[in-house]
Amino acid sequence: MLIRKYTILVYLLIVSFSPLFGQHQLTLTNEEEKEIKQGETVELFSNSVKAAEKKLAPYLEKGVDVPTPKDLAGGYTHSQHKKNYFLMQKAGVLFQITGNEAYAEFIKNTLEKYSAQYKNWDRHPSKKSYARGKIFWQCLNDANWLVYTSQAYGSIYSWLSPKERKKLNNELFRPMADFLSVETPRFFNRLHNHSTWANAGVGMIGLVMEDEDLVQKALYGLPITDEKVKDNDGGSITKEGQKEAGFLAQIDHSFSPDGYYTEGPYYQRYAMYPFLIFALALENQQPSLEIFKYREGVLLKAVDALLQQTNASGEFFPLNDAQKGMSYYSRELQLSLALGYYYGKQDKGLLGLIKEQQRVPLNYAGYIAARDINKGLAQPFKKHSIYFSDGPKGDKGGIGVLRSDEVELIMKFSQHGMGHGHFDRLSYSLNFGKEEVLQDYGAARYVNIHQKDGGGYLKENKTWAKQTIAHNTVVVGKRSQFKGNVKKADSISPEEYIFSTDKENVQVVSAKESNAYQEVDLHRTLVLIKDSSFENPLVLDLFNVQLDTAQLLQLPYHYHGQLMFSSVDLQRATTLKPLGEKDGYQHLWNVAEGEVKGAFNQINWFDKHRFYTLNMATTEGESITLAELGANDPHFNLRRDPSIILNKQGQKGDNWMVSILETHGSYSTVTEASKNTYSTIKDVFISFQNNEYITVNFTNKQNEEWTFILSTVDNSDVKEHQLSLKDRVIKWDGPFVLFKNEIDQ
Amino acid sequence: MLIRKYTILVYLLIVSFSPLFGQHQLTLTNEEEKEIKQGETVELFSNSVKAAEKKLAPYLEKGVDVPTPKDLAGGYTHSQHKKNYFLMQKAGVLFQITGNEAYAEFIKNTLEKYSAQYKNWDRHPSKKSYARGKIFWQCLNDANWLVYTSQAYGSIYSWLSPKERKKLNNELFRPMADFLSVETPRFFNRLHNHSTWANAGVGMIGLVMEDEDLVQKALYGLPITDEKVKDNDGGSITKEGQKEAGFLAQIDHSFSPDGYYTEGPYYQRYAMYPFLIFALALENQQPSLEIFKYREGVLLKAVDALLQQTNASGEFFPLNDAQKGMSYYSRELQLSLALGYYYGKQDKGLLGLIKEQQRVPLNYAGYIAARDINKGLAQPFKKHSIYFSDGPKGDKGGIGVLRSDEVELIMKFSQHGMGHGHFDRLSYSLNFGKEEVLQDYGAARYVNIHQKDGGGYLKENKTWAKQTIAHNTVVVGKRSQFKGNVKKADSISPEEYIFSTDKENVQVVSAKESNAYQEVDLHRTLVLIKDSSFENPLVLDLFNVQLDTAQLLQLPYHYHGQLMFSSVDLQRATTLKPLGEKDGYQHLWNVAEGEVKGAFNQINWFDKHRFYTLNMATTEGESITLAELGANDPHFNLRRDPSIILNKQGQKGDNWMVSILETHGSYSTVTEASKNTYSTIKDVFISFQNNEYITVNFTNKQNEEWTFILSTVDNSDVKEHQLSLKDRVIKWDGPFVLFKNEIDQ
């Protein structure tokens, strides 16, 4: 081992330990345990206890197998070891809560089996990982094991004899902690969600064993070296210029000040567990660290951020690599919800979500949440428009979520998100109630389904799902942003331009991106307009592409449902060919094409009892392509989803694509009654444009007219603007204004 | 008018009137009215009253417009007259129940507006219909008007002065009744659901006015002539050899003895109202007719038949021309459910359905149903395996529904179903829980959605939805059954061969069809097998095509979801072309193709959290085509649905297509846990076949083996069979047997 040079002195200077060492139990202290035992029986909590007892019952007598590690994920030894740590963790809290020593015996017996063999295990035979584990093929899983098992060990530590403890400490846990840290330093010091598990595991077992050395390593990492190594998935092991490591550095680097996790909510859900379980252990054992207040309480902010990034069904927005359908009903969220409630602001909306889960984690926060639900305190969880900055300092773009009535709009202009990022800058997706209107494809993957490449990422994840054309944003010259280069994309982010949600009738999110394409500046502004003249809030889209040279611009809309009406005369292809050869185009069939007619065009579709119309300000020469996924997909890995693509031959200078998407009407197959099947919008047009402003007018069938003005160069909230339009002089403050025109205008 | 030769004498001989004339109220008698007023308040009933009051409230003061008829369906005058009759009918029962004379005044005023103008109205200006109405473009709608309005008139008849009555009788109602009957005899005498409305309307107004002449015409029709005329939809006006007409003849001809309606459940839902509302009026005014016992109670059987033809969401099986999603929650079903309960066997399952509807019709049956629901008598409605014979005598094929656990299989071998029929003989569709597994496309139509040809049948209904390839049944030589000739299809039906549901573990439906293709005999047997070795019931399919000459056979499976695994090496087409030029093939893209490998092949797909595998016994040279809808569909009228097509070059003699469709496993996007994603079936093969028998064996991964034997020529239930297989002699009774083989076999 090369790196053994740190000294314990450095750390002792940094944190002064609170003298709670000696308690050992990580997630349920003696006092909490007592209070739960003496307190009233709370249904939700006791049901969760019963469920855990039921899971353990088959193993209390016969114990579990501890096989010699051999298999990869999905194989027997992998699954068995995974099962073992889940069972031991449950047994630990059950021992604390019920006092039944059978649970403690179960843990002891299992640990002794591990202890007897661990010293004989070398690194796992599979060489797939840059950081091979001993129990599993990669250290990540060994770290998972330790995070769960340290909890179990803490629960029985005082119950064990000193001799038993000493043996387990010396023969199993300290060697494992060393293995995951000093013996695998590149893994332990990496700023990455996998390494967070290692930091947490090493720290937690340190707390149990009163091993301050391990706790310090966990919190602050090992000394940094400048080795350059690649992960097996191609990601760089050390961050450029990385100066710190360990758990606190993970918190610093993983979350923006708003609690946004740069890989997006799907991965955040998984990553939250080690952050929160180690934080809980620290809060219990080293309260002076005030871990839940660290960085202005970013861990608890992250819980709220995660929950706000869900649709009306509780499913996470499918940003970056994300399998659709993962939701806050996931097992992983239980801990987040309970800790978010108890250590956070006692948000009764969190109780509402916990109640829906019908289970709580078996710790004190879970008990309190169950008790308060019993008291009838639960309320529906409230979502609202919200901005999440990205980057540790919050200056690397972000995600803007606009919500109004049943409309939910998510615009993405965050950092790329490393290996799991998509080339999707300035894209947006749109939900209405529980339905997707404009989708982000998510990941091309069927997690854990063997038929589909063993459940791993499919080839089409890279060739389609990550590509720019797979997102609702402009593609320039049929190439993806950054020509698909992750490293370049990771190096620089888009910029937030406006996020304004103070006015209920006009909410705006706007961002600029000047690096994704050379000599191209993108600026998109999405406006959610609520007005009693319209059934539902409208989405006004102002997309500007500034070009140095003429280039083809294509703006796709990934919709669902059936085309109902098009003012564009769409000619259906008699044979279908792919739309291109690379950057995702090779997967799209050319279903139909037609040139726009005049300066205003509509495409109207129907999906699940509702109608949608894309109302476009158009110019001559623009055309519409209808496409469907499925070309060059030999293994049927892609869904057969449709899209509408607006084609525009971009010229040097400003190129505006302006539209209003209206959600309207209804249809019932039971009453067979249809209502408002056509859009209320009659016209959308750019009424003025220069280097500083663009004004868009739109009218409805009642001949009402509105004007939206955007300052394209000054986003100050207080700046006073003045603009002469026809015979009027308009004055306003801030970067935009929306007003309804007098009828005589 | 040519036909005025009937005499009233004929009818008087047939039925002796019960002397209830004088009561006038059609659907709620004096006694019932009194009982409701004096009885307890029942929530569901009083809520329904309140809902009706709310609908009437805006019109009680200001009345309604009675415009000069001019528009077609969807236009103002059409909608207004339709609204008027709904309002009057409601006002009538409200007057009876509440005693509030404002409702009576509303009806009187509205009727006087009609009365003042009716004599001036000629037939409707539109010439679209062969039977033009006066108030509407077709007599059907005038008859609707009369069916509803006669109820309103009956409700206030006694309240009106004799002078007022006389005027309305003479100037409005008798002229209208004459207009719909003797002045439009071809319409009135037709055996067709439209004419049922005319029979009912004329009969109901006859009952109100104590006009026995009208009642007799309604019940028995006008004298038959032998004029041959075509309907505007191409159907023949007079049935070949038709000898009777009128309401009772409609009952005779519309329903099979099992209550099956030959056009299928979607149309039956609409047709039931005039049958039941006139029946209710007859039951109240002429109880001696015992209309609900007519033909062994076929009207009430029809109610049950309709309800049994629904999926787990209550949606009607989309047989023939049917828009999917229409369900027993439809307004039209309210009357059926309440009468079915009260006049039928007080099935508490019907109460369960009525409770879900949250409303009852405002008649006595509705009151009693509401009262009994209040008593807590409602139970879940139970569905079961059931056979519906088709044809007035029940000898024209039928529909076989097999249900086991969550599997629901519908095999169709009924009559063609006239103008709304599909060329779908021996097809089946399959549901699992609330999901379609193998679909019938339904109709290509968006009822009442203007964008889609004004909501009428789309061209693709004929070119796709009705064609044989659009159904899960064999297509011979790429041509639809009967080459798409409705008249030929209507002239002869398939034959039921087996319908056996006594044994829970092996339910069988089997039918033969020998006329759809020349020199081709089709015989399909579907077996629903429940065995503890399998997660869900299996569908074993034995399809035999006996050919005189070699012909291409194609068996499509119209599935939903994503292809997961195929033992057939499917080569995806690089450009998509239509699969053919006519008979529906022109709408299918050739997505992929591959030859089968060996004697057993599997195609496995995933849809909504569940997996499905088609396990096929195959022979060399067979191939699989994957197809998708959408070719030659210039207006995007078709859904983009996929299908799997088995291609087999049929030879002279027997050609067997044998498979087992297994529903298995599960997947959750929340836990990301997958279970049993592959089929348990390991092999399916024909182990023996001769002119009398076929035996199919199948094995699973636990090496268990089953044998199914079918007698292909003798369907007697009692016949004793004996067959020597290998070294064993098998003996059984009846046309089939399923047994599990001893392990050493």
Ligand SMILES: [Ca+2]
């Ligand atoms: Ca990785």
Ligand SMILES: [Ca+2]
């Ligand atoms: Ca630039």
Ligand SMILES: [Ca+2]
């Ligand atoms: Ca024949």
Ligand SMILES: [Mg+2]
């Ligand atoms: Mg994406």
Ligand SMILES: [Mg+2]
């Ligand atoms: Mg990412």
Ligand SMILES: [Mg+2]
């Ligand atoms: Mg059909």
Ligand SMILES: [Mg+2]
């Ligand atoms: Mg039909």
